[in-house]
Amino acid sequence: MNRHRVASALVIAMILSSCDWVIGTEVPGTIIDHEATSVAGLTEASIAHAKETLRIVYWHTSHGSQISDGMAGMDAFYGGSGLYAIGGADAGIGYLRFDDHYECDLGSDPDWDTRTSDWLRARPAVNVVVWSWCGQVSDATEGSIAEYLARMASLEESYPEVRFVYMTGHADGTGLTGNLHLRNLQIRDYCEANGKWLYDFYDIECYDPDGAYYGDKRVSDACNYDYDGDGATEGTESGPSGGDRNWAADWQDSHQEGADWWACGSAHSLPLNANQKARAAWNLWVRLARSI
């Protein structure tokens, strides 16, 4: 191989290695976590492609609504051009088809996989299924999480053209030795090992937008954390107490609303948490669209 051909081969190899998807039947999933909370890498073309390609159904209850509520305010924050416009199942051109169901979650509907199958049989155009937890991962056993993973994998086997998005459970203030963290790791390890699509809801809550880490400080779903280091996070969703702090409140207070973050609903938490969840969701949509 002459020098020119070696250079060409190198360029091709570099292009291929920069792709996070492959063409073919094997479609490795992607982990969406705190490192996917910036939209800087999303092009207008990639967002348009997601709108054209995806037909998403999303089931959740209150915590999961952070994604929907964050997305609802996102387009206005980014200039109101319609770039991040979302609509329902039959939304027209220019809108993300996001069929949002605030009605049940992985814990509240024991037959969530049957509900999914029934839905997909009746609506063969749906190509993305997302299910959220409420607080059930906190008390889940290793066996019950294994059952969740197996049931998701079974759906994937039954509907190979559909992308199923796995999820972790929200933070609960029990820290790195708590059951919640361990069960979330079980989910993430499985997804990494098996090339699944994972929206790591918990990981997103462990970091502020500057990348400061609170996962080792017993962070809660409200974003309260153990600031005074006494081994417990004190506070409620209304705010921290007893010498502890809230990373989302501190970040919002030190930045400008409308310029650095946007006001929106954020069940049990603060808008910044839902902002982060929404940006991560758009990273998920763009990556999913490339895989379909």
Ligand SMILES: [Ca+2]
């Ligand atoms: Ca404390």
